[in-house]
Amino acid sequence: MSKSYNVAILGATGAVGTELLELLANRNFPLANLKLLASERSVGRTLSFKGENLPIEAVSDRAFDGIDIVLASAGGSTSKTWAGKAVEKGAVVIDNSSAFRMKEEVPLVVPEVNPQAAAHHQGIIANPNCTTILLSVALWPLHQVRPIKRLVVATYQSASGAGAKAMAEVQTQSSAILSGQPAVAEVLPYPLAFNLFPHNSPLNEQGYCEEEMKMVNETRKIFGTQQIRITATCVRVPVLRAHSEAVNIEFEVPFSPEEAREIISRSPGVKLIEDWQANHFPMPIEATGRDEVLVGRIRQDISHPCGLELWLCGDQIRKGAALNAVQIAELLVEKNLLKPLAISH
């Protein structure tokens, strides 16, 4: 009989938490028990899992007793408070927040790219930022064939990146505008319906926002090189749950679009969507609910002999967050990477 594991979801009620539940059920993760943890105000609610109603429990030290894997998606400060305690209890924490991503001792893992990094974990493994995951899955197969020198990225990020409330807000705003009422912005800083704006994360002194610097720093860490030069402009758009990215890639040497296309076609986690005749390429509504990052419009950059242009869309909640976390959990199970730290229980 194969082993099964006790899993806790920290932040079970959010957009990513909901997706984690669905993925654990649909992918038949070898679960012994599933525990749902959230803040005090969600206690008393239940969430459906495989036909059962699971109660939401308040997070506490004792909540992690006997847990093998924590899937944390409750924001950075919650992760900072609880991840260490969960690890002390013998759990491995797969953390979706940005709290630990750039810590040297914490592996930052995209299973299609750097599964080997997971082996060195000391209890915490970080799940990268959504835009970084999507970009990494699409570019890694190309980078392995000929190294990437520089990236210029522009993103088209859905409301889901700011959570379920932002997704609801853009719909409420759209309804308001369509009936001649003003759009009220409460979750996001500006109206997003029929509008867009540069990503509203804090700006550094150079004028880059946090979201952009995540793409720069996390991509380098995942790819295991500080040599790739990266610049990004991150923009929030009125789309519900899939991100898109226009990616200009400069390689060290020329890379033909035909070869890039062939490589993408046979790489894991990506799907080439290119119907040149019908002018049909990846779109957020088609990426929604899918596991793969959709890639298309691969073409020789007419402005640079070593350049390729590429367009991608991916489900922000799924591969951009929940799916990647579950894949890391599956990797831990498959490679027996829970053991070294497992305290008997």
Next chain:
Amino acid sequence: MSKSYNVAILGATGAVGTELLELLANRNFPLANLKLLASERSVGRTLSFKGENLPIEAVSDRAFDGIDIVLASAGGSTSKTWAGKAVEKGAVVIDNSSAFRMKEEVPLVVPEVNPQAAAHHQGIIANPNCTTILLSVALWPLHQVRPIKRLVVATYQSASGAGAKAMAEVQTQSSAILSGQPAVAEVLPYPLAFNLFPHNSPLNEQGYCEEEMKMVNETRKIFGTQQIRITATCVRVPVLRAHSEAVNIEFEVPFSPEEAREIISRSPGVKLIEDWQANHFPMPIEATGRDEVLVGRIRQDISHPCGLELWLCGDQIRKGAALNAVQIAELLVEKNLLKPLAISH
């Protein structure tokens, strides 16, 4: 008494035509008479201009009798049919279609950039494509100080670029989706509400769409140099009438963001919108109805020593089309450029 002119609008009923009427009224263009021309099916309708109801007349050879300036915005095939005939009658045609833009003998004019080009017209002056106009106005002042070497642009283009019907369609689709109905795409090839897709203009053999090649070719023609290397990814987004562009600029030599900011601040047709404290930068809803191209997020490109990143928004119908055409008409009047071809009438 200052001279006044007979103006005809060809394509008066479209989104750009409507804006042309408003601009001619509000800017107090020295009009003698205004004639509204459209296809047969609009004949019988009237449009309001300065409190008067002007009839729409069918376009014909004789319709151009006595006309000094034709503002044409009825699509490429209509322009190809009628522009020559209007010129034969002594009019100067300012054409908003792409029909004549790349013809060597036709000036392609953005008044803030290359007003001198208008002097060499032979009866037709072309109004550039919307994304090109917005980009040109923002970048020209920088290019004059230190030459631009390469541009990597990603656009966020509103529905208005596909006309008034596309603007209505994205709203109808939004209503449908919000009430749980499917989004029907009739004007645009795919649903645009809560979605986006690469620009649906025809693709060339290299995989660039027409919209992208317009940016490449028209920008070079307006700037008077074939040396600038340009690549672009054009994307349609669910915004009503202002386009945005994420622009990565590589100069021949370094260009400090402070200097760029100072130059933009004092240049015509652009407005710097940068509140770093409040994370407030140009947005389509704020660019809507404004004459200026809003520019912000000017920052040193951390991936290139000679790079700057810049973000812009501009009203697609106004500066991206109608306003630029009216400014060209004003330039013709001001510089007395109607005369050489004017046949007495």
